[in-house]
Amino acid sequence: MINAQDFIKSLSLQVLSPSSRTTWEMHAADINRPGLQFVGFYEYFAYERPQVVGKVEMTYLESLPEHVLEERLERFFSFPMPCLIICRGMTPPEMLLELARKHDVAVLGTDMITTRFSVNAINYLNQCLAPRSTLHGVLLDVYGVGVLITGESGVGKSETALELIKRGHQLVADDVVDVCRVTDNRLVGESPATIRHFMEIRGIGIT
Incomplete structure (x- = not known):
């Protein structure tokens, strides 16, 4: 699951039409x-992904007669998509916003x-969907290379x-090291927020 507000904030998006889903x-x-969906082809439609509209798609939508535009968008928004993002700071047709509200789909914008x-x-x-695991050890950046020191306690x-x-x-x-695999050959490690910037040294305590 992706948090809608985190997605919007992290990618600096503007809310053009809100949704009730969080x-x-x-x-x-x-x-x-x-x-392809705007012209009526819906086989293999990846509706579960964010839908991104660029200049080509917007130009095509603006070229359609109003009744055709309504028909195409009605079918498009009938799929349970997470959101629609309009790029290049373009202004979407009012009908698009109306139908998005009808189907409770968030419409977002970016420049x-x-x-x-x-x-x-x-x-x-x-980053959000990568497989994650928690390891016991110490992770350092040594000359730009991630080094994980592991071993028994003490x-x-x-x-x-x-x-x-x-x-x-x-x-x-x-x-405690949180590790996620962002690609098949790339691991990213970080500290849990509650203990970030601290070390536990035997005989000294937490520093």
């Missing part, structure tokens, strides 16, 4: 550009070009990390 069910870190926004949205969804993981920190390297997480 979360969206998504399972893939991807977006859909609904050009970014479509390609750049799509990349940002996919990166954000990758062997000196935090003390070893402290010596590396004294040599100018950076602490990422101590004791």
Whole structure:
């Protein structure tokens, strides 16, 4: 599940038409550009993804007679999509906003070009939907490389990390490390918010 407000805030989106839903069910870190759907092709329609409208799609919608536009948008919004994003700061037709409200679909706007926004949205969804695990150890940034120190309790993981920190390297997480796999060959580790910026050193306490 994706929190709607977090999505809007993280991607600096404007709300053109709100929705009553506070979360969206998504399972893939991807977006859909609904050009084919606007012309009536609905096989393999990825309606469960954010729908992103760029200049091409908007120009096509604006070229349609009003009764055709209503028919196309009515069918489009009948699918349970999470949201529709209008790029390039374009103003959508009023009918689009009306039908979005009717079907309780949020319409959002951004000034970014479509390609750049799509990349940002996919990166954000990758972070949110990535498989996650929690490990016991200390994670540091050593010369720009993530280093995870693991071992049994009491062997000196935090003390070893402290010596590396004294040599100018950076602490990422101590004791508890949250790890997510954002791509098949990329792992990202971070500290839980409650213990971020702290270390537990045997004999000293929490610093």
